[in-house]
Amino acid sequence: MKPLYKHLNHIYPVLLVITSSVAIFTILKNLSAGIYNTDRDSIGIPIGAILIAGLMLFIFHLMQIFLYRKSRTHHTNDILTKTAALIIAIASFVILADSINYWATPNHLIISIFYSISTIAFAILQLQLLKIFQ
Structure with missing residues (x-):
């Protein structure tokens, strides 16, 4: 239990960085491929989000x-x-679930997949924390 927690403690932030990097790269690749209309909103908005x-x-x-x-x-x-940890976990899960849902479109499916992988790592980490806090 403890070694898994320690590994996930480092893997989860790395997955967040990888997910954000893949998402930004995908948006920039879609822009250069002409998927987005250039007369619309800036791609800076989704990148900032x-x-x-x-x-x-x-x-x-x-x-x-x-x-x-x-x-x-x-x-x-x-x-x-325990209450503070639970509130933080719920807020994190809401952000991850919203990101999966928002990016679940054909041109952005890879972003949704990476957010799903991060969510799985997050869920396993939370189960380990739940065992520790018991």
Whole structure:
């Protein structure tokens, strides 16, 4: 249990970076392929949304690490720590699920697949945290 948690603690942020990079590359590739009309909105909007979502997910991950370490160092399992960890997990899951749903179009399917992989890693990490917080 503990080695899997440690590995996922490092794999999940790397997956977030890879997912964001693939998403931005896909959008830029679609722009150069002429899939987007150039007289429409800027592609900076979806790229900014991808970067903000990735940053928020990374910050939420750091917050969960902090809560886990706080509970281990102070040997506490109080309800406030568990509630904060649960709220962070729900917020992260909502961002990931929304990203999967938003990018589930034919020209952006690869982005949705990468977000799905990140979501699977996130879910496994949350199961490991649930075992630890028990």
